[in-house]
Amino acid sequence: MKMLIGGKWVEKDEVIEVLDPQDDSVIDTVPRGKPEDVKLAFDIAEKGAEKMRKLATYDRYEILLKTAQLLSDRLEEYSRLIAREGVKTINEARKEAARAVNTLTYAAEEAKRLGGEIVRFDADFRRDRRMGYWIKEPVGIVLAITPYNDPLNMVAHKVGPAIAAGNAVVLKPTYLTPLSALKVGELLLEAGIPEEALSIITGKSGDIGDALVTDSRPRVITFTGGVEAGEEITRKAGLKKIMMELGSSSAVIVMDDADLELAVPSIVSGSFWAAGQNCIGVQRLYVHRKIYDKFMSEFVKQTEAYKVGDKMDEKTDMGPMITSSEADRVESWIKEAVEMGGKLVTGGKREGNFIWPTILENVPKEAKVVKGEVFGPVVVVFPFSDLEEAVREANDSDYGLHAAIFTQDLDKAYYAAKELRFGGVMINDSTDFRVDYMPFGGYKKSGMFREGLKFAMEVMTETKLVAFTVRL
Secondary structure, eight states: OOEEETTEEEOOSSEEEEEETTTTEEEEEEEOOOHHHHHHHHHHHHHHHHHHHHSOHHHHHHHHHHHHHHHHHTHHHHHHHHHHHSSOOHHHHHHHHHHHHHHHHHHHHHHHHOOEEEEOGGGSTTOOSEEEEEEEEEOSEEEEEEOSSSTTHHHHHHHHHHHHTTOEEEEEEOTTSOHHHHHHHHHHHHHTOOGGGEEEOOSOHHHHHHHHHHOSSOSEEEEESOHHHHHHHHHHSOSOEEEEEOOOOEEEEEOTTOOHHHHHHHHHHHHHGGGGOOTTSEEEEEEEGGGHHHHHHHHHHHHHTOOBSOTTSTTOOBOOOSSHHHHHHHHHHHHHHHHTTOEEEEOOOEETTEEOOEEEESOOTTSHHHHSOOOSSEEEEEEESSHHHHHHHHHOSSEESEEEEEOSOHHHHHHHHHHOOSSEEEESSOSOOOOTTSOBOOEETTEESOBSTHHHHHHTEEEEEEEEEOOO
């Protein structure tokens, strides 16, 4: 495929091969962008920002709604592309594609809700004879940088609110899964977005990362990725608003009164969705000692029933890691945990880029699988005796995106909701719960600001105050 600069499809002599992580076969190639491509994209985006600023709210609504409708009409095509270039099974990919339709639709609706308020200047003790209001205006250009694990819906989450707020967008998808993003570009152009308002630059961060984040023209950077990359962006970006989601080590607490028929399948799904390559996937699991053996028996049984294999097979539950290097890393983390005294309860098996669903016990807190973000199909289980202990252990992390508790006791649920230092706390659900209009983001190293359409639009707009002096 070609990349998109200012609404025009561009080829380059140097290309990047897009590989199917299942067998490393070549699916397609994309141009290997260079800094001059980035400069051109921002040059054109300045004109696009002016066009978007003058575009009526209803026009932005129609562009996004039509994009959602076009995607809905081609859902199976896009689902298969998600599955081919990424890590999801075809069933997981279909759910992502359907969510992207919803995300774009919600963005369209939020375009109409972007408003302001009257300011009562005469409420001040000076009783000024003034009247006024504040409104939200677009920042101009939004730079969006997206990861591999949600190659379609993550694009919708960044491009959708940027357009709804009236901005031009320069999008840089990861070179590992760029095809879904480029296909979104096709839909937006078909839906009528001004050509100058959209660029999708393909390439490697080592080639174009600095050119993207150091350019002074984008006012907002929205980035999803790792902590190290996020910290580097903040050092280089200058005076910009930077909205980041940087991952997690999500914790789930299972109380002794939990409904295990609800909890176990929810935790299994939350642990191994997309082969654990999921920022809100279950990683640390705290189970009350009174039910520990009973829980573990069923948890292991359902985990071992998971079918690992061909992503395109309707019966497959879990696919591969994104690259062999990521599979190497996760495998090494599992081995380190065992060498440090941890017990491999099940899993740990590897074939190519596939790693089987893995459960570990008795792992020291210093191990990478506890302290870091595994981002793979690995869950570490700990017993606990009281809720305060479990909450304290769950909070003992550099991350704070999502946490969860399973209990039928309202007081315990409320205590956990109040004391867990996470951006989202799920009651009787796994951490892997999200609807696309809710605020989404985390504490500590998990990021800054919140995604979720209207919450993203807050970052992607400026507040303008208008005050009239009235002579009566």
